Amino acid sequence: MTQFSKVFGPTDSAADTKxxxxxxxxxxxxxxxxxxxxxxKSNVVNAKECAGFITVEAPGLDGPHHYALGNGCGGTTNGGxxxxxxxxxxxxxxxxxxxxxxSVTDAExxxxxxxxxxxxxxxxKNVYSYVVGGAGIDPxxxxxxxxxxxxxxxxxxxxxxGRIKEIRYCAGNIVDAKEMQAKVEFVLPVIKxxxxxxxxxxxxxxxxxxxxxxxxxxxxxxxxxDDTIIINITANDALDSATLSFQxx
Numbered sequence: 001m002t003q004f005s006k007v008f009g010p011t012d013s014a015a016d017t018k019x020x021x022x023x024x025x026x027x028x029x030x031x032x033x034x035x036x037x038x039x040x041k042s043n044v045v046n047a048k049e050c051a052g053f054i055t056v057e058a059p060g061l062d063g064p065h066h067y068a069l070g071n072g073c074g075g076t077t078n079g080g081x082x083x084x085x086x087x088x089x090x091x092x093x094x095x096x097x098x099x100x101x102x103s104v105t106d107a108e109x110x111x112x113x114x115x116x117x118x119x120x121x122x123x124x125k126n127v128y129s130y131v132v133g134g135a136g137i138d139p140x141x142x143x144x145x146x147x148x149x150x151x152x153x154x155x156x157x158x159x160x161x162g163r164i165k166e167i168r169y170c171a172g173n174i175v176d177a178k179e180m181q182a183k184v185e186f187v188l189p190v191i192k193x194x195x196x197x198x199x200x201x202x203x204x205x206x207x208x209x210x211x212x213x214x215x216x217x218x219x220x221x222x223x224x225x226d227d228t229i230i231i232n233i234t235a236n237d238a239l240d241s242a243t244l245s246f247q248x249x
């Protein structure tokens with residue numbers, strides 16, 4: 001629950017392109033802390049991917065703040081029932097009067113992307129959130145793939161000591177009768193796990209698919225500043241645009 005909320009959008013996103021949602025805007029005259037994002041978007045074409053991630057930026061804000069978003073595949077006539085706007089818990093401090101920019105990077109076009117920003121007055125902890133994978137990062141069946149920062153092409157190096165408290169995962173499969181399950185493993189440079197997680201469930205669809213919420217997992221993985229985090233995925237069947245984000249508190 002938050003004291004205030006402001007909506008950005010609606011804006012149609014472009015495939016594999018960072019798309020600003022609405023226009024940059026100040027939330028309030030004084031300092032505030034973003035605690036929730038609620039995102040709604042539609043994909044109304046059969047066999048289109050819904051995976052992507054959302055980014056929050058503002059002057060004076062130390063980051064990153066990227067969050068995996070969306071799952072499943074679009075549908076024209078058999079897209080399934082409507083689902084609720086997707087909630088993302090976060091902690092992003094915004095300086096007084098700073099213009100906040102919200103953007104999405106979707107694997108394929110999404111229509112009417114709308115983002116509700118829930119916030120309180122005052123300040124709070126700055127919780128970083130990193131993203132790996134993304135559009136065109138397609139795991140093959142039963143084959144280990146290292147998910148890296150698509151923008152740099154290398155594994156993520158965390159910027160501060162803390163604990164990974166949440167993992168968000170999304171992917172698509174636009175072929176009928178394929179499994180959606182995948183194993184994801186986190187490997188740290190010094191501390192030993194294991195940290196292995198199962199994401200995804202159900203069957204894919206080319207014409208009978210539908211959007212689904214992001215898969216979210218609460219975790220407690222200790223990390224140190226400058227740790228390079230190796231993230232491996234092994235999928236039961238081939239997947240499209242595997243995207244994963246994690247928050248360091």
